[in-house]
Amino acid sequence: MLDQIKQWIEHRRSGKIGSHDPGNLPNPKIPGEQLLTDCRLIVLDLETTGLNPSRDQVIAIGAVAIQGGIIPLGDQFDLILRRPELDISETVLIHGIGPEALTQGHEIEDALLYLLEWMNGDPILAYHSAFDQKFLEKTLKAQLGYSQPHTWMDVADLMPAFFPNTKTGGKGLDNWADYFGLEVSERHHAASDALATAELTLIALNKARGEGVKTMKGLHDKLHYHRRLQNMHRF
Amino acid sequence: MASANQENDRPQNIRAIMTFLREHAPFSSMDDAHLAHFAENASIQFYADGDVVLSPDQDVVKRFYVVKQGRIRGERHNEKEDRAETTFEISKGECFPLAAIIGERPTRTLHRASGDTFCLSIGQSAFVTLFSESEPFRDFCLRGVSSLLDQVNRRIQSSAMASIGSSTSLDTPLERYALRNPIVCSPDLPVRKAVARMHENNVGSIIVTDENRYPTGIFTLRDLRTMIAEGTAPLDTPIQQVMTRNPCCLPSHSDAFEAAMLMAEHHFAHLCVTDDEHKLIGVVSERDLFSLQRVDLVNLARTIGTATHLHTLVSLRTDVSRLVDAMLAHGADSGQVVKIITTLNDVTVRRVLELNIKKNDPGIPFTWLTFGSEGRQEQTLLTDQDNGILFQTPEGMTEEQVREKLLPFARKVNDELAECGFTLCKGNIMASNPKLCLSDKEWDDWFIRFIDASTPQNLVYSSIFLDMRAIYGPMEPLNGLLDKVLTRIRKNALFQKMLAGNAFQRKPPLTMFRNFRYISEGNKHSLDLKRQGLAPFVEAVRVFALANGVETANTLGRIDELVTKEVFDPKDANAWKEAYSLIQAIRMRAHQEMLANEEELTNYIDPDDLNPLDRRILRESFRQAQRLQQKLEVTYQL
Numbered sequence: 001m002l003d004q005i006k007q008w009i010e011h012r013r014s015g016k017i018g019s020h021d022p023g024n025l026p027n028p029k030i031p032g033e034q035l036l037t038d039c040r041l042i043v044l045d046l047e048t049t050g051l052n053p054s055r056d057q058v059i060a061i062g063a064v065a066i067q068g069g070i071i072p073l074g075d076q077f078d079l080i081l082r083r084p085e086l087d088i089s090e091t092v093l094i095h096g097i098g099p100e101a102l103t104q105g106h107e108i109e110d111a112l113l114y115l116l117e118w119m120n121g122d123p124i125l126a127y128h129s130a131f132d133q134k135f136l137e138k139t140l141k142a143q144l145g146y147s148q149p150h151t152w153m154d155v156a157d158l159m160p161a162f163f164p165n166t167k168t169g170g171k172g173l174d175n176w177a178d179y180f181g182l183e184v185s186e187r188h189h190a191a192s193d194a195l196a197t198a199e200l201t202l203i204a205l206n207k208a209r210g211e212g213v214k215t216m217k218g219l220h221d222k223l224h225y226h227r228r229l230q231n232m233h234r235f
Numbered sequence: 236m237a238s239a240n241q242e243n244d245r246p247q248n249i250r251a252i253m254t255f256l257r258e259h260a261p262f263s264s265m266d267d268a269h270l271a272h273f274a275e276n277a278s279i280q281f282y283a284d285g286d287v288v289l290s291p292d293q294d295v296v297k298r299f300y301v302v303k304q305g306r307i308r309g310e311r312h313n314e315k316e317d318r319a320e321t322t323f324e325i326s327k328g329e330c331f332p333l334a335a336i337i338g339e340r341p342t343r344t345l346h347r348a349s350g351d352t353f354c355l356s357i358g359q360s361a362f363v364t365l366f367s368e369s370e371p372f373r374d375f376c377l378r379g380v381s382s383l384l385d386q387v388n389r390r391i392q393s394s395a396m397a398s399i400g401s402s403t404s405l406d407t408p409l410e411r412y413a414l415r416n417p418i419v420c421s422p423d424l425p426v427r428k429a430v431a432r433m434h435e436n437n438v439g440s441i442i443v444t445d446e447n448r449y450p451t452g453i454f455t456l457r458d459l460r461t462m463i464a465e466g467t468a469p470l471d472t473p474i475q476q477v478m479t480r481n482p483c484c485l486p487s488h489s490d491a492f493e494a495a496m497l498m499a500e501h502h503f504a505h506l507c508v509t510d511d512e513h514k515l516i517g518v519v520s521e522r523d524l525f526s527l528q529r530v531d532l533v534n535l536a537r538t539i540g541t542a543t544h545l546h547t548l549v550s551l552r553t554d555v556s557r558l559v560d561a562m563l564a565h566g567a568d569s570g571q572v573v574k575i576i577t578t579l580n581d582v583t584v585r586r587v588l589e590l591n592i593k594k595n596d597p598g599i600p601f602t603w604l605t606f607g608s609e610g611r612q613e614q615t616l617l618t619d620q621d622n623g624i625l626f627q628t629p630e631g632m633t634e635e636q637v638r639e640k641l642l643p644f645a646r647k648v649n650d651e652l653a654e655c656g657f658t659l660c661k662g663n664i665m666a667s668n669p670k671l672c673l674s675d676k677e678w679d680d681w682f683i684r685f686i687d688a689s690t691p692q693n694l695v696y697s698s699i700f701l702d703m704r705a706i707y708g709p710m711e712p713l714n715g716l717l718d719k720v721l722t723r724i725r726k727n728a729l730f731q732k733m734l735a736g737n738a739f740q741r742k743p744p745l746t747m748f749r750n751f752r753y754i755s756e757g758n759k760h761s762l763d764l765k766r767q768g769l770a771p772f773v774e775a776v777r778v779f780a781l782a783n784g785v786e787t788a789n790t791l792g793r794i795d796e797l798v799t800k801e802v803f804d805p806k807d808a809n810a811w812k813e814a815y816s817l818i819q820a821i822r823m824r825a826h827q828e829m830l831a832n833e834e835e836l837t838n839y840i841d842p843d844d845l846n847p848l849d850r851r852i853l854r855e856s857f858r859q860a861q862r863l864q865q866k867l868e869v870t871y872q873l
Contacts, residue, residue: 062247062248064248069280069281070278070279070280071278071279071280072277072278073248073249073252073274073275073276073277073278073279074275074276076246076248078246078247078248180351181304181351182304182353183255183304185247185248185250185251185254185255186247186251189247191246191247191248192247192248192251195248195251195279198279199279199281199353202279202280202281202353203281203283203351205281206281206282206283206286207283210283
């Protein structure tokens, strides 16, 4: 994977690909009648310097793809961004990315452009996706001036939507991972969390197939319905 | 940067998959580059409980799978009973399918997820790359689980090697094996009395010591021979005039190598071992040193069979254990080893009987019977006595009168066998028990009651008395008895069914979810390899053997005969024999380890102490026991 990125970056620098302006990047896809058994989904997780999108910064991006209901490990994204200027002393204990790793990270623009190319406009799933969405959109806008809206889906909604009344003991990624006995190789490593989230997604997609949800739109609707139900309960 | 630190260059998820793979065979013996190739080309798939993963209806198998989490069940349709039968189970870290992907054909078995299951899989091209480049992988794919069995056997051998290595090692300090009470005498003792003392103690040398226990001389059988042949001195000469003065001494902290060199140099057969103050503490003979290195079966059997004293027999027991180590190290399988142990045990029992008859002949011919594991020729080092006596009542005597003569004799034999390491039977299944010292008529009645009026208590005894063998005395009385017993059992369907039901109670220690089922014993997880592991095989096989007139008592022998009689399918039988032998091998290795650690021998092991490969094989072996029980269940409609 890294080789691919390096290659891509070299190509770009040598002008073979040409400088990407946001207009030439793949267009985000809208959830429509694509079959879940055919389409590609991105499952993403970010590590940041903190929880506040207006102040904190993205320092690592981990993502895996789901293609036709399986996770091909050759198709993944695992990068630490070059942010030598950042103060990460507060969060270094959580994600384990130290100052040294940050200075050796990838040039942020390169990394983001590559991410957009790699994502190919496919729908993005994340656990508590609002958080990742805010951070990624902010970063893309600040660094590349990119502001196209992507389709995001929250796996934290997806799970209870397909497994209602499941006693997980909480709403976190850890709760669901524990419930299904997943082994998360290294918690709070972006790529590792992304893989765990993707494995949960596979479980949900399997259930979806059983319930006759066949298309992207069907999945999207199911999530929408679940959220409305949740909101109704809240009142 | 790429070459600087390959491991850190790999994405986290690839590293994690490699770590997972490394914990399981055959990946554990594969190179990192090959593991990385596997991980980078792998996909993760999820199957919910009951989902079909591979089916015979599908096309040629194009992917190779490893269970990452959960279980896969192999299902075959049983035509006769029109139901699905589980033929195998594949759990975490195990691979499938092997035959189908190599044979480039569809699978013949339906593979179904059992519980929520994640699999890693690689496509054909990655499979072919690994197959051609990684030898351990190729070996595994071609030979499947049997290549893993080899690995287990190799390890059993190498650990046995290690333990032989340590005992033969010539840097063992002398004090380790010279600390016996040496036979000594004072310098003024007449030769005749000194020789009498040697004879009494069955030794070839005597050390002459002064009042401070300093060794001043040694006198050996060779000296005696010279003395008599050359007529140099009468037998009442004080020993100091004929002894070899200033015997060779070594301090106890010297090692066996020094002793061996000294002996070789001076052609001494004996050395005195002294403490730091030069006082005698023991004697080492050439035999002591070299018996450590070469223990051969024939010689050992001969030594046991001609031993003239009980204490010799007792001391030879350690040689038996050493021989077991040597046999395991030389690749003997557990079936051979248990037979050798049984042979040596038989020789020991016979010799104890002979020595006792010599001393105190009860005067009545009898057949010495052994039951249970000894009867089945399946003894290990941990063995207790299960024996009895069969006699024919001489004219003019009552059975009670015969018993009056035989029982004290049997008591002595039981006690002496206990000294030799055959633990007294807690259930008093011993020849000295009046209920088990019976005439042929009484035994026959006994079995009639046993078979016709089966009580639960009787059935508990079935594992003992239905595995019977004569090891001393005339064989014909037992053969006659066995004929009658077998015929009676063959005719008695109810008894067979009760036996089968009893055998079926003895469940292999696996839970529904294919984990080990532990016997509760505090916090420690433990499995009883004999009662939980071997017994299900032994008991089930016994039922089939008795019902089909198989006379052998040995479990593996019974399985073979049941194949000949077309009761067992040869393939099933092989799997059962292999599984049974492996549990036995793991048990024997545990015994050797306990012995080496000077722990009391037990049949308990904690599967957590086993490596993943042994655990997996053990689990698979238990599953074979379940399959054998299924056959019992179907045959006897339990």
